[in-house]
Amino acid sequence: MSSSHRSETVIAFDFGTANIGVAVGQTLMGQATPLAALKANQGQPRWELVESMLNEWQPNYLVVGLPLNMDGTEQDLTDFARKFANRLHGRFGLQVKLQDERLTTASAKEYLFAEGGYRNLSKDKVDSASACLILEDYFRSLSQP
Secondary structure, eight states: OOGGGSOOEEEEEEOOSSEEEEEEEETTTTEEEEEEEEEEETTEEOHHHHHHHHHHHOOSEEEEEEOBOTTSOBOHHHHHHHHHHHHHHHHHOOOEEEEEOTTHHHHHHHHHHHHHOGGGOOHHHHHHHHHHHHHHHHHHHHTOO
């Protein structure tokens, strides 16, 4: 099987200073599934929980959403997300790719509300749904020339 047709497992993170959304998906299917969001203390998750997740899913690499302003410029959170990506790489030795995440939180809220109303809009559900959208956007970018 050629490498372009090999399915790879990818975990994506929607970085936040208090919550970090998480999703997993396979490149072959191009779809993501939400996992439990991680609580964070000033952007620092409990790293043993991240390690446990990585051991369970055995991803080939990771994707971290890169928060940008609508005009594409960076914001304060952009630097924190880059540092989080660097920490993931440094701690676990996995390649980490960055994905523009503009509009994913708003899209996640719209989707969750449509699926289940206000009760579906808990912070951890929104963050992990955002991570799904980040990962699916990333998968779509792989198929573009």
